[in-house]
Amino acid sequence: MPFAESPALTTIERTIPHKARSAAKNCTHCAIRHICMPMGLSDEDFSKLDAMNFTSFKIHRGDALYRAGDPFRSIYAIKAGSFKTVVVLSDGREQIIGFQLVGDPLGMDGLSHEHHIYDAIALEDSLLCMIPLHKLEQLCRDIKPMQRHVYRWMCAEIAREAAMITLLGSMSAEERVSSFLLNISQRMLARGRSPTDLKLHMTREEIGHYLGLKLETVSRTLSRFRDEQRIGVRGKTIRIIDVERLQHP
Amino acid sequence: MPFAESPALTTIERTIPHKARSAAKNCTHCAIRHICMPMGLSDEDFSKLDAMNFTSFKIHRGDALYRAGDPFRSIYAIKAGSFKTVVVLSDGREQIIGFQLVGDPLGMDGLSHEHHIYDAIALEDSLLCMIPLHKLEQLCRDIKPMQRHVYRWMCAEIAREAAMITLLGSMSAEERVSSFLLNISQRMLARGRSPTDLKLHMTREEIGHYLGLKLETVSRTLSRFRDEQRIGVRGKTIRIIDVERLQHP
DNA sequence: CGCTTTTTTGACCGTCATCAACACCCGTGG
DNA sequence: CCACGGGTGTTGATGACGGTCAAAAAAGCG
Numbered sequence: 101m102p103f104a105e106s107p108a109l110t111t112i113e114r115t116i117p118h119k120a121r122s123a124a125k126n127c128t129h130c131a132i133r134h135i136c137m138p139m140g141l142s143d144e145d146f147s148k149l150d151a152m153n154f155t156s157f158k159i160h161r162g163d164a165l166y167r168a169g170d171p172f173r174s175i176y177a178i179k180a181g182s183f184k185t186v187v188v189l190s191d192g193r194e195q196i197i198g199f200q201l202v203g204d205p206l207g208m209d210g211l212s213h214e215h216h217i218y219d220a221i222a223l224e225d226s227l228l229c230m231i232p233l234h235k236l237e238q239l240c241r242d243i244k245p246m247q248r249h250v251y252r253w254m255c256a257e258i259a260r261e262a263a264m265i266t267l268l269g270s271m272s273a274e275e276r277v278s279s280f281l282l283n284i285s286q287r288m289l290a291r292g293r294s295p296t297d298l299k300l301h302m303t304r305e306e307i308g309h310y311l312g313l314k315l316e317t318v319s320r321t322l323s324r325f326r327d328e329q330r331i332g333v334r335g336k337t338i339r340i341i342d343v344e345r346l347q348h349p
Numbered sequence: 350m351p352f353a354e355s356p357a358l359t360t361i362e363r364t365i366p367h368k369a370r371s372a373a374k375n376c377t378h379c380a381i382r383h384i385c386m387p388m389g390l391s392d393e394d395f396s397k398l399d400a401m402n403f404t405s406f407k408i409h410r411g412d413a414l415y416r417a418g419d420p421f422r423s424i425y426a427i428k429a430g431s432f433k434t435v436v437v438l439s440d441g442r443e444q445i446i447g448f449q450l451v452g453d454p455l456g457m458d459g460l461s462h463e464h465h466i467y468d469a470i471a472l473e474d475s476l477l478c479m480i481p482l483h484k485l486e487q488l489c490r491d492i493k494p495m496q497r498h499v500y501r502w503m504c505a506e507i508a509r510e511a512a513m514i515t516l517l518g519s520m521s522a523e524e525r526v527s528s529f530l531l532n533i534s535q536r537m538l539a540r541g542r543s544p545t546d547l548k549l550h551m552t553r554e555e556i557g558h559y560l561g562l563k564l565e566t567v568s569r570t571l572s573r574f575r576d577e578q579r580i581g582v583r584g585k586t587i588r589i590i591d592v593e594r595l596q597h598p
Numbered sequence: 599c600g601c602t603t604t605t606t607t608g609a610c611c612g613t614c615a616t617c618a619a620c621a622c623c624c625g626t627g628g
Numbered sequence: 629c630c631a632c633g634g635g636t637g638t639t640g641a642t643g644a645c646g647g648t649c650a651a652a653a654a655a656g657c658g
Contacts (some may be wrong), residue, residue, distance in 0.1 A: 187515050195515040209507060212500035217508050251461035254503045258458060259466050261510035266436050266444040268517035269561035273614065304637065312518035314615055319638055335623070335637075522646065553605065563647055568606055584605075584655065 126150035130229070135203030135291075136177040138249035145243045152239070156229045165206065165220040165228070172210035174232045178202050181226020182301050185209065185218040186309075196310040198260065199223070199302065201287055205253050223301040268312045276311040277321040278346045281331065285340055296340045375399035379478075384452030384540075385426040387498040394492045401488070405478045414455065414469040414477070421459035423481045427451050430475020431550050434458070434467040435558075445559040447509065448472070448551065450536055454502050472550040517561045525560040526570040527595045530580065534589055545589045 127133055127149040137149070156179060159165060165176065165183065183200040197218055200206050206228070210216040240247040267276055281298070289295035300307070304322075305315040313321075322338070325331045330346050332339035340346065376382055376398040386398070405428060408414060414425065414432065432449040446467055449455050455477070459465035489496040516525055530547070538544035549556070553571075554564040562570075571587070574580045579595050581588035589595065 187511060189515065189519065193519045195518045197511050197514055209511070210504075212497060212504045213508070217511065248461060251503075254500075254507065255459075255461045257507050258503065258510065259462070261507065261514060262436060262446050262458070262466065265446055265510060265513050265517060266438065268514060269444045269558070270438065270442045303635090309518070315637080316616080316639085317614060320614090323638070552603090564605080565607085565648085566646055568604095569646090572606070 127152075127154070130179070132177060132179060132203040136205060136229075138243075138245040138252075141243065141245065145245075148242055149239070152231075152235050154229050154231055154235070156227060159222045159226050159228060161222055161224050161226075163222050165222065166216050167219045168215075168217055170210075170216045172207070172214055172216055172233070174230050175205055175207040175211070175236060177229040177231065178204050178206060179227040179229050181228075182223045183220050183226065184223055184302065184306060184310075185220050187218055194309050195312075196306060198264075199284075199310065201284075202291055208253060208257060211254070223306075273311075273313050273317050273321055274324075276313060277307075277318060277325070278330075280307065280311060281338065281340060282343070282346055285343075298338045298340070300336045300338060376401075376403070379428070381426060381428060381452040381478075385454060385478075387492075387494040387501075390492065390494065394494075397491055398488070401480075401484050403478050403480055403484070405476060408471045408475050408477060410471055410473050410475075412471050414471065415465050416468045417464075417466055419459075419465045421456070421463055421465055421482070423479050424454055424456040424460070424485060426478040426480065427453050427455060428476040428478050430477075431472045432469050432475065433472055433551065433555060433559075434469050436467055443558050444561075445555060446513075448533075448559065450533075451540055457502055457506060460503070472555075522560075522562050522566050522570055523573075525562060526556075526567060526574070527579075529556065529560055530587065530589060531592070531595055534592075547587045547589070549585045549587060 127137065128146045130136075141149075159181075168187065178200055180202060182202070183204075183206060185197045185200065185206075186194050187197060188194045200220075206220055207216070209218050211233075236250070240250060267279055271279065284298055284300070285295040288298060302310075303315070304318045307313075308315045308318045311318065322331070322333050325346070326333045328345070330340075330342045332341060376386065377395045390398075408430075417436065427449055429451060431451070432453075432455060434446045434449065434455075435443050436446060437443045449469075455469055456465070458467050460482075485499070489499060516528055520528065533547055533549070534544040537547060551559075552564070553567045556562075557564045557567045560567065571580070571582050574595070575582045577594070579589075579591045581590060
């Protein structure tokens, strides 16, 4: 009963029916261990990880894993699927802060604040591994590289957001869209998937909310890239044809 | 000799003449201790801090404290003055990621990477307190709240950058400039300075590079605010007259 | 004081937003 | 199975906001 000691429930705790939760296969054999855990762990370290017996669970397309203001209690690793993290302004405008893919950590906004600062919404039916705060802290004490790994996660997030600020502050619509495609492509490559045949699980509007553009501008830019033979477009499926001319206008 | 053990020098190590360095007054009596250190430290904790004997030094307007790519070796607290952190793109465009004021920490980009990811440039003659990595790690071990305080710094940076993404991705020029002024105002208030009479040490061009606008747009927007009696403008000195109508267009 | 840098202001232009119409895709239910 | 409907995507026409180019005024700085 992982939630027995805590009174308030996060969004996901209210949402996920108990039977959807299940003990994870151990970390040793997890497909995403090389992404979510530090490099070069010893067998002993892995047995400590396995002993943690992390819970995993499904979540449906469109559902919120947590929302801004929810109490922070856990971080998550995406075992399958993808997410968006979003800030919704008081007047309804929404800004997407990031898209998270398989293997990415989720929920670190709110580490050391008591509350999350974004909404995290599933872009497709997804599978999550839950790492409650107290287990994470235990790991940081027991496994030396783990502490540093958490720093790395946070630092990487700072660097990623800085890159996003640079994109939003100084790039044209065309540069934004090509950066976006190349970024997804690279991340797919890092996951052993095709870097040229992309299935985008977000709508044009969501891409726009991410890139600081309107959906029509996103659509038009993609069409222009298609006309120029830089990419192929069929709905949410995009094929990258000419990486060179995507990188250098 | 704080740098004796390390071969490569950072920008500041090459730049600052040795005589400009001096042992700091102890932390117990430091004017910015309530900003840069955790709340509620015991007398014992403070004596540990004092024993660290941090070095402090001056830096001149326009000089780089460090540049992107420099090896990370230390974080800094601003004892007097102000800084900008900047990303310079390959084609020369520059994006300012943040402005740091008195009491703000500096240099955490690069914590856990080996290298800094921004340039940090002094906006005016400034005074810094240097906290080398090994002393910081020592403090995190010895003083319990310190570890959590470092997390807080990093988390705060993630949240600040997310707010910046929201500003750049979804706000008009007018909203960006008023957000900027109100932000500086609040931070001055938190430092016990006047929240209405602001001395901006950055140029209009730098404000533009921060807000994703051209300098002419910044200037025009300030002039419009002046014409509408929301602020007073005399060069880099700005007086906030009508906070209400800056917050709500 | 004189020179450079910064700031302001004007006129004009381009990119992207807005509004609108239509095509498309996909799941749903008849 | 196909028809239907709503969400999604494409494309066009038009315009506003902010960028660009230019020149003069103001403020720093040696």
